Amino acid sequence: MKIPFKAILVFACSILLLVSCSRKKDKFISRNFHAVTAEFNALYNGYNALEAGRSSLNDGYSDNYWDVLPIERMQISEEVMLPGQSKNENFNTAEEKAVKAIQKHSITIEGKEKNPQIDEAYLLLGKSRYFDQRFVPALEAFNYILYKYPASDKIIQAKIWREKTNMRLDNDELAIKNLKRLFKQEEVEGQDLADASSTLAQAHLNTKSVDSAITQLEIASNATKNDDERGRYRFIQGQLYNELGKKDSANFAFDKVIELNRKTPRIYMISAYIEKIKNFDYEKSNKFELLELITELEENRENRPFLDKIYHQKAAYYLHNKSDSLAITYFNKSLRTNSQDKILKAKNYEILGDMNFDKSLYQEAGNYYDSTMTNLVINSKPYRIIKRKRDNLEDVIYYEAIAKVNDSVLNLINLSEGERVAYFDEFIEKLKIKAEKEKEKAEAAERNTGLVTVNDNLAGNQPVRTGTPSQAAMFYFYNPTTVAYGKNEFVKIWGDRTLEDNWRWSNKGNLGTVNNVSTNNLLVNASEDEMYDPQFYISKIPSEAKEIDSISKERNYAYYQLGLIYKEKFKEYELAKSKFQNLLNSNPEERLILPSKYNLYKIYELLGNNDEAAIAKTDIISNYPESRYATILNNPDSASDKDENSPESLYEALYQKFENQEYVEVVSKSEEYINTFDGEPIVSKLELLKATATGRLYGLEAYGKAINYIAITYANTPEGKQAQDIEANVLPKLTNSEFFQENDSITDNYKVVFKFENPKPEQVASFQKALDEVLKNVKYYSLKSSVDVYNPNIKFVIVHGLRNAQVAKTFNQLLTKEDKKKIKEPYFVITSANYQIIQIHKNLDAYLNTGNNTK
Structure with missing residues (x-):
């Protein structure tokens, strides 16, 4: 069979081409074959993978606009990767392509590289390692370009990337030195100038040279061809001017961001508006124009993804102008946007908490501070500040809840039978109205369930469900309306409960819902007939004298503690006065009368009510002449901290006796002082000292009982918390009473x-x-x-x-x-x-x- 001439010719040319494309020959065909193959095969695919990796990095990165933005959008991960592992498979692919280009297409003859694409391959290799956060290998790749290809057209980029890598390795001073040398030795233009200047700006930021960073950002903003970068650089410029206190220059930079409009990501434009609003001068500028601007941003449909920030700024505007109700409305609207910005949510909650705190609504303030902490990094400085605020409120919330509940119970006890019936008739009427509304909601939810199901079927949206079609259509959790309704009802009845075992226990609930939880638990335990029967509720009112006396004493002690807390901790003297006066009008125990009168006297002095102070002073001196308070009032100098009769001095003396092992006297004196200073903060310290002395005298069983008493009675004091820790962690370790044998390893002393x-x-x-x-x-x-x-x-x-x-x-x-x-x-x-x-x-x-x- 004859072989066609054309086939022979093609075969011969192919053999000739393959032979001439050897990597060991410096021929025109060989050089260009490997250059073209490397550029349009390995390097093309490698750069595609690199860009895909960078896009995924940007998508997963979230900027913190409450701080100065980093110039490069890149989140450094603390995760340690094993050799061969990669944080992003795209960067691994890009590295493989770069290595493939070098291994298969490098033409090195007499120590010189003849393929002009190999320097590009090493640059791709360095970039892929850089974005994969393997900075030392990346530095090696960039240094190899500088060493091996000094005449490369990529030399400037290699130098820039080398300094970016040096910065990631915390060599900021070296990066600044090398970049300055680059500007002196090379004529850097275009995008290279933008990259070099922005890199130098970041190095200056790392070394706290803000002025120099601003200058370099200006150069980068003018030189870059990328509007995304320009918007970011201008915005960072504005942030830095704000740090320096130059608000006019900052606003000028933010205006340049706003001018870019849709050319740059909208988040930069919105953030620029917000920063300008923060810089607004309420004394000199037109407030109505500012409100008009904020309202315009709010109503713009394109800004819907950023309503959380806009609502927050509008709330801040109203708060600054003393429109508290409108401010509260917009802070809550900001929270209801389900913002992903945890810092913004924390600020909203904190401001609402502070507003309630200023209004002396400490229970509500505590709830807002709890929500603030859930949106802060645990053990960060802002978290610790809020936690300290919240801890200070713990006692007042606890005692306010007790006072509120017990006042309600005592009020019912004091009503006549007819008044009780009238009271609960009104209460039952409200229950019926509420039940009717809930029934209407349930019926509406049921109707909506049917509509949703029909609409789903019509649209062809048929989720996979188990059971019969009718069961699936009516299943509760398939309807978002009924789910939302159920969640609201749960919160109303049980409060905000964490997902854990025994969640129904009363001590698992929030202190802020004590009254509601107790009422609703009563309703939960009632049958339908009992729920609408006044006698059911009347039968639950305490009637025994002992029980009523206990409730009254608990309420009175709560009043006393609240008076002390408002006076000493929060300096709320009017509130403290009210609590002490309520206590004295409530037939308190004898032990609380004198300290309450003395504290009232001090409050009258602080408020400048000199007539009331004089009356209180005369009352104490006349009716309690032998008391410590009368001694202090007759001789004010004895009220100093060094007064030998002060609780602190007596405690120190008693502690010295404890150190001297005079335990019997410590126990007896502690009991005496506890009765003398009952209701004062020193009592819990005396109780703990007494418990320790009791344990030294009578052993573990007596010590455990005393510690348990402190843990329950003084639960909200430092000593009470210490007792709880001892009970949970120390006492269990001391239960063993078996003796060690002499041959045990422990018996060496x-x-x-x-x-x-x-x-x-x-x-x-x-x-x-x-x-x-x-x-x-x-x-x-x-x-x-x-x-x-x-x-x-x-x-x-x-x-x-x-x-x-x-x-x-x-x-x-x-x-x-x-x-x-x-x-x-x-x-x-x-x-x-x-x-x-x-x-x-x-x-x-x-x-x-x-x-x-x-x-």
Whole structure:
């Protein structure tokens, strides 16, 4: 068969082309074949992958417009990647393409690269590593270009990217030095000038040279061909001018951003408007023009994605102009936009919290501060500031809730039978109206369910559902209207509850919903007939004198604590006066009367009500002449912090007795002072000191009971929280009362214990003095003594420093004949671990009965 001539010719040309395209020959065909193949195959695909990766980075990056923006949109991840792993597969692909171009198309002859596309390949390699946040390998790629291809047309870009990489490695000073050298040595123009200037600007920002950064941003803004970049650079310029306090220059920069309009991302334009609004001079400029501008931004349909920010600024405008109700409306509108800007949400909640705080609505303020913290980074400085505010409100919210509930109950108790019936008739009427409205809502929701289902079927939107068609159509969670209604009803009844076990428990709820939760729990437990029967509610009103007295005492104590909190912590003297006056008009216990009158006297002085202050002073001096308060009023100098009769001084003296192991006196004196200063902050400290002394005297069981009492009674004080921590974390570790054996690894320290029952103080002191003299004469051992209290009747004198059981048991053999005559008292030996157990559990007899006989 004859082979066609054309086929032979094509085959021959192909062989000739392949032979002539060898990477080892510096031929025209070879150079251009590999250059074209590298450019339009590997490098083309590589740059496409790089751009796809950059786009995904930009889509996933969210700017924080509350701070100066970084010049380059790139989020640095703290995640550590293993070798071979990549944060973005597109950058991995771009790197592979760059490596492929270098490996398959590089023509190196006599040390020189003949393919003009290889420098581009190394640039792609460096960029892909840079965006994949592998900065050291990226730096190697850029440095290789500078070393190997000094005549490349990509040399300026390589130098710019090298300095960008240096900045990511925190070598800002080196980057500034190298970029300045670049401007001196090279004629940089166009986009290269924009990139170099913006990079230098970022380096100056990193080194806090704001003026220099502004200058470089101006150059970059004028040189760039990309309007997105121009808008960003101008906006950052405005932010930096604001940092320097140059509002006019900042507004000029923001105006340039606004002029770009649709040429740049709209977020820059909206943010520029907002920054200009923040810079508005309310004293000199026209407020109505500002309101007109904000309203125009609000009504522009293109600005709907940014309504959260616009509403916030409109609220700030009304707040500045003392239109609090309108400000509250727009702060809430900003929150209802479901903004993704957590800082904006935190600011909205914080401002609303502050407004309620200023109105002395502390419970509402606390709720807003809670919401603020959920939108802040935990343990950041703003979070800690809000948490401190919230913690200060905890006590007032707690006691206000108690006072409100107990006042309501006492008010019902004081009503006559007819008044009670009338009160609950009115309450039941409201329930019926509410039930009717809820029924109408439910019917509307049911109708909407049908409509939604029909519309879905007509439109062909048939989600996959289980069950029969009728069941699927009526399923509750398929209708957003009924779901939203259900959520609202849940919050009304139960409050804002976290998803956890036992969520129905009352202590899981918010303190701010104490009253509502208790009322609604009563309704939940009532049948339909009981719910509309006044006698059902009347039967729940306390009737026993003991129970009523308990409610009254709890309410009175809450009033007293609120008076102290408003006076001392918040300086709300009118509120404090109201609480103390209400307390004195409520037949309080005797222990609260005198401190309340004294606090009222101090409040009258602070408010400048001198006549009322004089009356209160005379009342205290006349009716309580022997009291500490009368002494202070008669002699104001005695009211100093160093007054020996002040609670603080008495506590310090008592603590010193505790240090001296005078536990019996500490317990008795603590009880006396607790009664004297009842209601004052020092009481919780005295209770904790008393509990500790009780534990030293009577052991773990008595200590646990005392700690439990503090944890419950003083739950909102530092001492109460400390007691809760002890109860949860310390006491469980002390429950073991089993003794360790001598061969245990823990038994490497022994004590010689001399026991004294009902001793006189001088007897123990005399014995310890004699023992110390004897111990000085013991050779080879460094021994010391101490005195410990075991219980109210027994004291120990202990010898420390023995680490061998046999030596400890034969302690008397260490003494000289003369010293043995001085120390005749019996003793027993115990390891340090077992000594700790007998002190904790007070089980000395059990230890001695195990065969550890005294010597």
